[in-house]
Amino acid sequence: MGRTPQPAALKLLKGRSDGRDSGGRPVNPGPAFKRVPPEPPEWLTDEARAEWDRVVPGLTRLDLLKPEDRAALAAYCETWAVFVEATSTVRRDGLTIEAAQGTLPHPAVAIARNAGRELRTWAGHFGLTPSTEQALAKGADDGSEDDNPFA
Structure with missing residues (x-):
């Protein structure tokens, strides 16, 4: 089963440089979701x-x-x-x-x-x-x- 893949944002946050993960590999940023917090359910x-x-x-x-x-x-x-x-x-x-x-x-x-x-x-x-x-x-x-x- 293996590890759950990390979201691109997490990979980039700990990456070595812009656009690269901690191993120096390019990170596919994935879809361009609107980055705003969700509203909490009532x-x-x-x-x-x-x-x-x-x-x-x-x-x-x-x-x-x-x-x-x-x-x-x-x-x-x-x-x-x-x-x-x-x-x-x-x-x-x-x-x-x-x-x-x-x-x-x-x-x-x-x-x-x-x-x-x-x-x-x-x-x-x-x-x-x-x-x-x-x-x-x-x-x-x-x-x-x-x-x-x-x-």
């Missing part, structure tokens, strides 16, 4: 809307958002809201519950774990994880390396 939960309001300004400054990203960004934000709610439930109720079968893991533990996995996937698409944020660091490469794409 149905976002309060926590999801707070996350939307937190991440959209930074992504907008980097010209990474377009109106067509609305669904993916909403899914990321709602996944965050599920993660927060499940984590809060575990903190309040504990990691286990007592049932007729004995002590069992609290169902919110699995919900938080699954939401965390999904959150990392969605966040990676927007460069919002520690491992993908380097793609957002414009100018992180000082250009002192030679043109060897394997360096």
